[in-house]
Amino acid sequence: MSQEKQVIQKEQTAPEKIAKLNVLIPSVDIYENTEEYLLYVDIPGVNREDISIDLDNGQLTLTGNRYLEQSKGQLMEEFSSAQFRRVFSVPQGIDLAKVDAELTDGVLRLHLPKSEAVKPRKIEIREG
Amino acid sequence: MRTRFHDLQHLLSSMDALQDRFNLLAGETYNRLPIFERGWGIPDGWPKMNLYDTGEQLELNVELPGYAKEDINIKVQGNYLEISGTRKTAGPEGYTVHRHERENPQFTRSMTLPIEVDSGLATASIKNGILSLILPKSVAARPQQITIR
Structure with missing residues (x-):
């Protein structure tokens, strides 16, 4: 027990204490069709302004912070403030300008449209 | 009988020390490990x-x-x-499913x-x-x- 206390003290004095929120990995569905990739991410309790989506160097980083008010008189607590974070490797040929996201009922829908170059194309045969 | 009991206690105390070690490790890393939300619920x-x-x-x-x-x-x-x-x-229609965790x-x-x-x-x-x-x-x-x- 005494050792455990020591650890807690150390954490308080550590200067590089950055991540305060517990990190959770959200559940994700990934779909694809000829036009785009589509991601469904479960992030209950996250407000729209607390979500950040970064696409950099082929890596898509999705972060959503959930802040819950601390209420008094808790009888049962199974979830709390947390950070949802997940990183994906994105294939080449995503049209960055058209990436679109929407949030409904705690589910984030992320559309990653494919650029024209990678879309399947039918080649017409001319008469020679 | 008394000596044997003492032996047992001795053994258990070393187990406790080991347990403390593990607690120490867990305490340090626990808050930093991401938790996988399996099926979003408990x-x-x-x-x-x-x-x-x-x-x-x-x-x-x-x-x-x-x-x-x-x-x-x-x-x-x-x-x-x-x-x-x-x-x-069920996902949107006409899409191939790559991953289905929800x-x-x-x-x-x-x-x-x-x-x-x-x-x-x-x-x-x-x-x-x-x-x-x-x-x-x-x-x-x-x-x-x-x-x-």
Whole structure:
């Protein structure tokens, strides 16, 4: 027990204490069709302004912070403030300008449209 | 017999020391490890719940991502509470599925509340996938101020 206390003290004095929120990995569905990739991410309790989506160097980083008010008189607590974070490797040929996201009922829908170059194309045969 | 017992205790004390070591390790890393939200709920696939007692009423918050308000049913009777719901998990049409982690198309979770509530005055709202339920306590269960004559 005494050792455990020591650890807690150390954490308080550590200067590089950055991540305060517990990190959770959200559940994700990934779909694809000829036009785009589509991601469904479960992030209950996250407000729209607390979500950040970064696409950099082929890596898509999705972060959503959930802040819950601390209420008094808790009888049962199974979830709390947390950070949802997940990183994906994105294939080449995503049209960055058209990436679109929407949030409904705690589910984030992320559309990653494919650029024209990678879309399947039918080649017409001319008469020679 | 006494010496043997002493031996056993000696053995256990070294086990305790080992346990302390593990606790030390776990304490350091526990908060930094990401937790995989398996099926968004607690291991049995139920939605997670927070329950607070604010004196006059009980406040219940439930994690329900992807559920619209018409997908959820709430039943309250006395101190019995049941929440059930169904959500569409089938993806959009015409898409190939690469990954499918968001399962649990339906759930039912019931519990006995610690205090009787007045079901007629209960209100519920849902925002960003979190259902909040306000359950005012029944008159008999409310705190009463007693004046001294």
